Amino acid sequence: MKIILIIFIITCNCLAAAEPIVPIPLLVPYNSAKATLGKKLFFDPILSQDYTITCASCHDISHGGADRVSHSIGVHGTQVIMNTPTVFNAVFNFSQFWNGRAATLSEQALGPIHNPLEMGLPLREAAKRLEANPEYKATFFKITKHPTISPDDIAQMIAEYEKTLITPNGKFDRYLRGQTRLSSDEMQGYALFKTLGCVSCHNGVNVGGNSFQKMGAIIPIHHNPNIDDRYAITKKEWDKNIFKVPTLRNISLTAPYFHDSSSRTLRDAVSKMGYNNLGLKLSKKEIDLLVTFLDTLTGERPLQREQL
Amino acid sequence: MKLSYKLSVASLLGLGAVTSLFLFNSFTKNYFAQRNGISLEFKAIEVADRKLDYQILNNSFFLYTNQDDVNQKIKEVQYATKTLYYNPHLLEGHPETRHLLQKYTVLLDQKIQTIYEFQTFNTVIKNTSTALLVLQQHLIEEKNIRNHDEQKLLEEINRISGSILLAKNGMDANLMASLHLSTKKLSHKHFNDPKNEELLQRALQHFAVIQQFFPLYINAFSQIHNPKIAIALANSQKMFLDESNNELEFINYFSYILVILFILTLAIIIHFLFRTEREIRLDTLTHLKNRKAYEERISRKKNLALILININKFKHYNDFYGIKSGDRLLIETAHNIRHMKFSGVNPTYYRLGADDFGILFELSSNQNLESFAQEVLSTFSQIPITIDGEIRTPSISVAASDSMPLLETADMALKSKKQSNLVIYHNGLNLRKIILDNMTKVHELKSALENNRILPYFQPIVNLSTLSITKHEVLARIVMEDGSVRSIFPYLHIAKESNLYHALSRTIITKSFEVIAQHSGDFSINLSIDDIVDEETTTIICQMLRQYGTIGQRIIFEILESEAIEDYEKLTQFITLMRQYGCRIAIDDFGSGYSNFAHILNLSVDILKIDGSLIRYLDTNEKAITIVETILSFATRASIETVAEFVHNEAVADIVKRIGVHSAQGFYFYEPAPKPIAP
Numbered sequence: 001m002k003i004i005l006i007i008f009i010i011t012c013n014c015l016a017a018a019e020p021i022v023p024i025p026l027l028v029p030y031n032s033a034k035a036t037l038g039k040k041l042f043f044d045p046i047l048s049q050d051y052t053i054t055c056a057s058c059h060d061i062s063h064g065g066a067d068r069v070s071h072s073i074g075v076h077g078t079q080v081i082m083n084t085p086t087v088f089n090a091v092f093n094f095s096q097f098w099n100g101r102a103a104t105l106s107e108q109a110l111g112p113i114h115n116p117l118e119m120g121l122p123l124r125e126a127a128k129r130l131e132a133n134p135e136y137k138a139t140f141f142k143i144t145k146h147p148t149i150s151p152d153d154i155a156q157m158i159a160e161y162e163k164t165l166i167t168p169n170g171k172f173d174r175y176l177r178g179q180t181r182l183s184s185d186e187m188q189g190y191a192l193f194k195t196l197g198c199v200s201c202h203n204g205v206n207v208g209g210n211s212f213q214k215m216g217a218i219i220p221i222h223h224n225p226n227i228d229d230r231y232a233i234t235k236k237e238w239d240k241n242i243f244k245v246p247t248l249r250n251i252s253l254t255a256p257y258f259h260d261s262s263s264r265t266l267r268d269a270v271s272k273m274g275y276n277n278l279g280l281k282l283s284k285k286e287i288d289l290l291v292t293f294l295d296t297l298t299g300e301r302p303l304q305r306e307q308l
Numbered sequence: 309m310k311l312s313y314k315l316s317v318a319s320l321l322g323l324g325a326v327t328s329l330f331l332f333n334s335f336t337k338n339y340f341a342q343r344n345g346i347s348l349e350f351k352a353i354e355v356a357d358r359k360l361d362y363q364i365l366n367n368s369f370f371l372y373t374n375q376d377d378v379n380q381k382i383k384e385v386q387y388a389t390k391t392l393y394y395n396p397h398l399l400e401g402h403p404e405t406r407h408l409l410q411k412y413t414v415l416l417d418q419k420i421q422t423i424y425e426f427q428t429f430n431t432v433i434k435n436t437s438t439a440l441l442v443l444q445q446h447l448i449e450e451k452n453i454r455n456h457d458e459q460k461l462l463e464e465i466n467r468i469s470g471s472i473l474l475a476k477n478g479m480d481a482n483l484m485a486s487l488h489l490s491t492k493k494l495s496h497k498h499f500n501d502p503k504n505e506e507l508l509q510r511a512l513q514h515f516a517v518i519q520q521f522f523p524l525y526i527n528a529f530s531q532i533h534n535p536k537i538a539i540a541l542a543n544s545q546k547m548f549l550d551e552s553n554n555e556l557e558f559i560n561y562f563s564y565i566l567v568i569l570f571i572l573t574l575a576i577i578i579h580f581l582f583r584t585e586r587e588i589r590l591d592t593l594t595h596l597k598n599r600k601a602y603e604e605r606i607s608r609k610k611n612l613a614l615i616l617i618n619i620n621k622f623k624h625y626n627d628f629y630g631i632k633s634g635d636r637l638l639i640e641t642a643h644n645i646r647h648m649k650f651s652g653v654n655p656t657y658y659r660l661g662a663d664d665f666g667i668l669f670e671l672s673s674n675q676n677l678e679s680f681a682q683e684v685l686s687t688f689s690q691i692p693i694t695i696d697g698e699i700r701t702p703s704i705s706v707a708a709s710d711s712m713p714l715l716e717t718a719d720m721a722l723k724s725k726k727q728s729n730l731v732i733y734h735n736g737l738n739l740r741k742i743i744l745d746n747m748t749k750v751h752e753l754k755s756a757l758e759n760n761r762i763l764p765y766f767q768p769i770v771n772l773s774t775l776s777i778t779k780h781e782v783l784a785r786i787v788m789e790d791g792s793v794r795s796i797f798p799y800l801h802i803a804k805e806s807n808l809y810h811a812l813s814r815t816i817i818t819k820s821f822e823v824i825a826q827h828s829g830d831f832s833i834n835l836s837i838d839d840i841v842d843e844e845t846t847t848i849i850c851q852m853l854r855q856y857g858t859i860g861q862r863i864i865f866e867i868l869e870s871e872a873i874e875d876y877e878k879l880t881q882f883i884t885l886m887r888q889y890g891c892r893i894a895i896d897d898f899g900s901g902y903s904n905f906a907h908i909l910n911l912s913v914d915i916l917k918i919d920g921s922l923i924r925y926l927d928t929n930e931k932a933i934t935i936v937e938t939i940l941s942f943a944t945r946a947s948i949e950t951v952a953e954f955v956h957n958e959a960v961a962d963i964v965k966r967i968g969v970h971s972a973q974g975f976y977f978y979e980p981a982p983k984p985i986a987p
Contacts, residue, residue, distance in 0.1 A: 204376030
């Protein structure tokens with residue numbers, strides 16, 4: 001019993017530390033001209049091989065910046081293997097893609113364009129298409145002063161637009177700023193979120209998106225060799241099923257869940273995480289409270305804010 | 309060398325020195341700024357790295373952490389490293405430092421990868437610790453522990469969980485490893501209650517996971533804090549300091565060079581100053597020392613003697629050969645004087661005037677000054693001076709003096725020379741008295757002119773056939789302050805030297821005319837060639853001639869034949885002009901000077917006045933008679949009237965009458981008087 005007491009004291013000490021979650025800033029500084037051009041590109045199918053797909057096709061602005069379907073459909077109707085991560089608040093991620101293979105937004109932006117399963121347009125071709133379009137050509141030149149449009153320029157514009165895709169003023173953020181109170185259930189949910197250990201991985205501005213973690217750390221899960229995990233990059237046995245922790249911002253809006261879209265509901269996802277990554281079987285009550293808390297992470301939608 | 313040239317060279321050097329100082333200053337300033345900047349950047353990396361380490365420690369210690377902070381710190385270290393790596397100064401001259409920094413960057417990248425792994429391990433361990441607490445809580449809450457064994461089992465779970473937390477917070481790998489056996493034993497135990505059994509299985513899983521992860525966690529932690537990363541950075545910084553020290557050495561050398569440049573500049577300026585100092589004491593033409601140097605030497609040294617050398621008739625040489633050749637002569641003469649054998653002690657050589665050279669030397673009391681002067685005179689002429697292929701060794705006069713002031717006394721001696729080209733100054737020369745006398749005479753003459761005490765006197769001229777007075781010669785007299793009357797002759801030379809001559813001439817001429825106008829008979833007035841070439845004087849003469857009507861027919865102008873007449877044209881013009889007024893022309897002192905018969909004929913003079921120096925000796929010297937007879941025969945043939953001057957006794961009077969001179973004057977007949985005697 002004595003030991004338990006000591007443990008509680010240590011835990012309380014830990015609780016006394018600063019909140020592990022930080023509110024989303026109301027504005028990330030961005031270049032307006034570039035962002036406007038980026039937005040145009042984001043919604044323009046010109047960047048897909050057959051002029052059918054836009055960035056927004058999969059990063060649905062009205063669906064939390066992610067896709068409604070488990071596996072997004074690329075050009076020629078092909079299915080993408082990985083679940084589409086949300087584009088919202090991506091600017092706060094420490095790296096991009098599920099396995100963090102892109103260090104910056106602009107590095108990420110080009111990936112889907114030339115991915116044969118997604119937009120399937122070689123980057124040089126993409127640049128040529130924009131070059132052929134007088135309006136794009138003029139707008140690009142006005143901004144970059146480069147004689148020709150390069151893939152880098154395209155990426156820069158899209159990345160600049162993505163800086164505007166943030167969702168501040170969620171209920172929890174306002175709570176953190178002392179602007180509102182959480183309900184009792186929400187408070188209990190937040191307490192569980194911390195005490196159960198969810199917060200170890202899901203912390204910071206994005207409540208995630210700032211470290212690599214193993215899916216099934218306590219109770220392992222099956223490894224699918226086709227997926228883009230860290231192992232796909234490092235080929236280290238240990239890196240199997242290690243992913244960049246996804247953000248929990250707007251999590252209520254971005255079903256289905258996980259890299260393989262294996263959970264259709266948030267409750268299921270929470271339960272799975274509790275089991276595989278915390279080694280706990282969460283009770284229905286605990287799941288309810290956690291989901292209640294997670295709902296407070298939904299912020300203002302960028303389209304509602306319409307800053308551009 | 310010109311002063312302006314020296315000044316510009318000196319100021320150029322100064323400007324160069326100042327510019328290099330400025331450049332050096334800004335270079336070192338810039339250098340140290342960059343050096344300090346790089347040192348600060350090294351420090352920035354070190355600090356950022358420390359902060360990252362601290363953040364890791366923080367993350368491993370606290371349960372709830374924000375991993376954004378770690379990522380932020382990673383970015384900061386990366387940024388600081390990149391900034392330094394691409395520092396332009398480092399890029400330019402510190403390849404080794406960059407190489408070592410590159411090594412650090414590689415280690416840093418490894419560290420960052422390790423940090424990502426550590427984050428995973430850390431989270432799993434945190435979650436396990438948290439989960440164990442939750443599991444224990446659930447077990448206690450179930451409250452359906454049946455027996456002692458189950459109670460023991462629960463306590464064992466609690467003990468292991470507690471130890472795990474201790475091991476985790478103490479970073480104690482041994483304690484964690486020691487739990488391995490206990491957990492293995494536990495895996496064989498069971499709870500009866502299925503819920504409890506489920507919780508036990510979860511706990512066992514956690515025990516297994518934490519025991520698997522903990523060594524990885526510890527390993528990653530120690531790798532992150534591996535001192536060799538910090539050492540790699542320190543090595544790079546040390547290399548930078550070493551490389552910088554080499555550069556510092558360069559700066560040192562540069563500053564030495566700068567100092568040397570400064571000293572050199574100063575030396576050159578000092579050299580110029582010395583040169584200028586020397587040059588003011590040198591005569592530019594002959595390169596002998598000049599008057600200034602002479603003054604300095606005589607003011608410093610006693611027992612000196614001066615030999616003054618003058619080129620005779622240098623003015624004539626100049627006029628004849630031209631100034632350029634005159635300069636050549638001066639140069640050659642100076643060179644000769646400088647290099648001729650001279651036995652005086654410590655001689656120094658000077659150019660003291662236009663054609664005056666000096667040899668200053670030390671003279672002891674037992675030495676003979678004259679022998680040194682004689683030596684100079686004789687030695688000088690031994691060395692011929694050749695100019696334009698002709699030997700033009702000048703004749704020189706030498707004066708010597710050992711009486712102060714040397715230059716003045718020697719100069720007086722030189723001026724006083726009569727026949728010989730060698731004069732030694734001694735008090736017996738009375739040169740000082742002469743000068744003093746001259747000064748008195750100038751004063752007397754001036755005073756007489758101002759106070760109307762210059763008067764014309766008249767000496768009658770007697771016709772030797774009739775013994776009647778036919779004309780008068782006008783003679784100037786000066787009346788002294790005490791009333792005594794003196795001949796003007798001793799004053800004439802003084803008048804010419806002191807610029808009083810023309811005033812004197814004009815006074816006499818004007819006064820003579822006044823007297824002549826009131827008397828009858830002919831009058832002869834003395835004119836020198838200086839009077840004739842002076843326009844103002846001739847104008848006054850013309851004015852007088854017009855003013856007094858026909859007076860011209862009674863006027864005879866006596867022109868001094870002894871003078872070297874250079875401007876015959878002027879003379880001819882004057883004579884022609886005077887003849888228009890009816891004046892006649894006489895040549896004075898004929899037989900003493902040039903006695904140029906051709907000129908006499910050309911000028912067609914009317915009267916010849918035979919020089920007194922011939923007349924005076926007629927009664928004692930047969931040769932004189934011959935000369936006078938010759939003159940007379942010439943005059944007779946040319947129909948020129950003759951007058952004998954200085955007839956002082958009866959014997960002479962008889963002779964001049966006998967040999968056929970027309971007229972005569974002298975004390976034997978009449979002395980000069982203030983008024984003419986009526987014929």
